Amino acid sequence: MALKADLERRVGEILSAAWDLRDGSVVPDTADVNLRNGGVKLEAAYLYADLADSTVLARDFDRRTAARVVRSYLHIMSRLITTFGGAIRSFDGDRVMGIFVGDFKRTNAAKCCLKMNWAFSKILQPSVQAKYPTLAAGGYELEHTAGVDLGEVLVVRAGIRGSNDLISIGAAPNVAALLSDLREMPYRSFITKAVYDRMADTAKTSTTGMAMWEARSLSRKGQTLTVYRSNWTWALT
Numbered sequence: 001m002a003l004k005a006d007l008e009r010r011v012g013e014i015l016s017a018a019w020d021l022r023d024g025s026v027v028p029d030t031a032d033v034n035l036r037n038g039g040v041k042l043e044a045a046y047l048y049a050d051l052a053d054s055t056v057l058a059r060d061f062d063r064r065t066a067a068r069v070v071r072s073y074l075h076i077m078s079r080l081i082t083t084f085g086g087a088i089r090s091f092d093g094d095r096v097m098g099i100f101v102g103d104f105k106r107t108n109a110a111k112c113c114l115k116m117n118w119a120f121s122k123i124l125q126p127s128v129q130a131k132y133p134t135l136a137a138g139g140y141e142l143e144h145t146a147g148v149d150l151g152e153v154l155v156v157r158a159g160i161r162g163s164n165d166l167i168s169i170g171a172a173p174n175v176a177a178l179l180s181d182l183r184e185m186p187y188r189s190f191i192t193k194a195v196y197d198r199m200a201d202t203a204k205t206s207t208t209g210m211a212m213w214e215a216r217s218l219s220r221k222g223q224t225l226t227v228y229r230s231n232w233t234w235a236l237t
Helices: 003-016 054-060 063-083 105-131 133-137 171-180 193-197
Strands: 020-023 038-051 087-092 095-100 144-160 163-169 189-192 214-220 223-230
Touching (some): 038 063, 038 105, 038 171, 054 063, 063 095, 063 144, 095 105, 095 171, 105 144, 105 189, 105 193, 105 223, 144 171, 144 193, 171 189, 189 193, 193 223
Parallel strands (some): 020 038, 144 189
Antiparallel strands (some): 038 095, 038 144, 189 223, 214 223
């Protein structure tokens, strides 16, 4: 069959196929979702961690140096996501996505942001600065942002046989990605009101009773969102 006709046929099948949906309580693996018409409904907190200006890093400096920095960043952020309750289902260049489910998903994701800030400022930044002083000398400032949103999503499998992956359909992943693009240093952690309102007090205030998050408004495509930002860190042991 010619490629044009085959693509037309497959699009018709995809658009007309009846969904085989189920409710989920854990983040599915790719093999758990039927490629043809499967889907898993989840309520989840989505966390995106994004390395700032990696395009500048790759463009203006040795690619081997850039690759080491990006790999180090993604290793730290991925390790924190999985250590503190999240599941990783996507990488996009210099960005990683974590999915948190269960009763403590909001709290775990918010705390993970603060732990990321600590690891970034106490481990990654000083290590990179010591190893590659030419980056700062050349005008590159190592920075990152993490963003979290909560919502109901439909996790489906997309692509072609042999080359496919899970994608999450819903507002939460998109908003979390949007928050991870914010650059408001020294604030590196952003969460939505939906996350803040129902997370544990231990993730809202410090041990001395100080508020770790502050509210601000964010305009997005004609809508105004209430988000909370933080420049606090949560030390690793």
